[in-house]
Amino acid sequence: MPFGAPRKPTSQRSSSRRLNLQRLSPGSRSLRSRITRTRHGVVASSNVSAPLWDSWKPDSTTPASAPSLSDIFWPSAGAFAAMAIFGKMDQILAPKGISMTIAPLGAVAAILFVTPSSPGARKYNMFMAQIGCAAIGVIAFSLFGPSWLARSAALSASIAFMIYTRSTHPPAASLPILFIDGAKFHHLNFWYALFPGTAGCIILCLIQEIVCYLKDNLKF
Numbered sequence: 001m002p003f004g005a006p007r008k009p010t011s012q013r014s015s016s017r018r019l020n021l022q023r024l025s026p027g028s029r030s031l032r033s034r035i036t037r038t039r040h041g042v043v044a045s046s047n048v049s050a051p052l053w054d055s056w057k058p059d060s061t062t063p064a065s066a067p068s069l070s071d072i073f074w075p076s077a078g079a080f081a082a083m084a085i086f087g088k089m090d091q092i093l094a095p096k097g098i099s100m101t102i103a104p105l106g107a108v109a110a111i112l113f114v115t116p117s118s119p120g121a122r123k124y125n126m127f128m129a130q131i132g133c134a135a136i137g138v139i140a141f142s143l144f145g146p147s148w149l150a151r152s153a154a155l156s157a158s159i160a161f162m163i164y165t166r167s168t169h170p171p172a173a174s175l176p177i178l179f180i181d182g183a184k185f186h187h188l189n190f191w192y193a194l195f196p197g198t199a200g201c202i203i204l205c206l207i208q209e210i211v212c213y214l215k216d217n218l219k220f
Contacts (some may be wrong), residue, residue, distance in 0.1 A: 028208065070219045075113035080209035082109050083206055097184050098196065105200040107171035112208040120169050121208075126201055128165055129172035133158040135192040137176025141186070150180050172197070 085099040093100065111120045119125060140154035154176030162168050175197050179185050185192055 005064055019144065021159075067217060071215060073220075074211050074214045077114045078138050078207050079106075079109045082207050082214060085203060085207075086200065097162075100196045100200055102178060102196055102200070103142055104171040104174045107174075108201055109207075111171070112204055113211050116208060116212055120171075123205065125162075125167040125169045126172075126205075127198060128159075128167035129169035130175065130197045131193045132161045132165065132167070132202055133172040133177065134175045134197050135190060136161060137179035138190050140176060141180045146180055148213065151177050154180060 004066065031105055082105075086105065089100045108126065111118060115121060137154050140150040140157070144150035149214065155173060158173050158176055162172070174185045175192075188195065
């Protein structure tokens with residue numbers, strides 16, 4: 001601007017900027033919009049969602065190098081020890097017709113030993129979901145019997161319960177169906193909310209502490 005030339009009012013400058021923005025190509029406007037939204041803490045959903053085929057690829061956030069032998073051995077050894085303990089408990093509890101070796105505990109062991117920092121491994125999520133979903137299974141069986149309606153209602157109610165209580169723990173969603181289809185658990189009634197799922201999780205949490213300690217201190 002030449003020296004001494006009158007300056008444009010603020011309103012005129014703002015309007016000229018808007019006109020310049022309107023002349024931008026659609027791609028430039030889209031880029032500017034994404035930058036603005038990111039600057040204010042809002043990211044467009046199109047930027048967050050990955051292409052459909054990305055979920056079929058290995059996680060790119062994990063290290064590219066192969067895990068060490070100790071990172072493989074200790075979680076596997078922990079899972080072996082957990083199932084051995086549950087198997088011994090099954091022998092003790094066999095006269096009462098109760099089994100500690102249930103499929104959901106295998107999934108819990110995988111989460112606790114392999115991904116201990118994941119949301120599903122949080123103690124609140126685990127115990128809240130285990131107790132709540134097991135109780136939901138008992139209620140559904142009491143209302144509808146061993147039917148498809150009981151399974152459907154129990155599973156949907158379990159998912160709603162985990163969302164509402166913010167206690168997402170996927171293995172717990174199988175507890176209601178296990179109770180409805182497992183005649184050997186029916187006599188437990190609401191004790192099923194504490195045994196074998198919750199009791200088994202307590203044992204797995206103790207083993208998890210040992211596994212995490214060995215992973216951190218005994219590497220090879």
